[in-house]
Amino acid sequence: NAGVTQTPKFQVLKTGQSMTLQCAQDMNHEYMSWYRQDPGMGLRLIHYSVGAGITDQGEVPNGYNVSRSTTEDFPLRLLSAAPSQTSVYFCASSYSTSGGERLFGPGTRLTVL
């Protein structure tokens, strides 16, 4: 199993540009989620999904869109990038909600100029 994969590893955007961060898992996990990590603030939940076709908002959803058309993929879209979205983004998946261990991808470092 490749586990949880994320692309790209690094990205630089200009303010106002849009882009999609890719996340995929090959473990048939139903639950997937996106976090952002900022210095001194830990990881904060952006959006999550409990299965194909089902998504919900986390703590900091503004400026981000998600969709879940397949079990394997859970892309995160930045509609109009802002400097406040400069962060490290992690995708995670789990075999179950609540008590299930989240397996994390390697992260994407995004800089918005």
Next chain:
Amino acid sequence: AQTVTQSQPEMSVQEAETVTLSCTYDTSENNYYLFWYKQPPSRQMILVIRQEAYKQQNATENRFSVNFQKAAKSFSLKISDSQLGDTAMYFCAFTPGNTDKLIFGTGTRLQVFP
């Protein structure tokens, strides 16, 4: 509000010694799950240990153990026989009730010295 507090931004310990990282949380739920994650300089998030709130027994994984005090809403991590490879950020996290949201603390940076 459901929150996790890690009051020690930085800790240091000498190799082979024992260190305890503190974590407190706030929830009105009776059933939940608690986690400690490690993030080394490689940035990868790695699960260290997991505890189910309805289990009285403290979880243990090799050199890592927790002291879970449900009434005090405390979930500290003890690392015994510290090794240089334990140098990392450590995050405490929990999922309250039947929600799907994993809530993280702000982390403790641990440095292990030779």
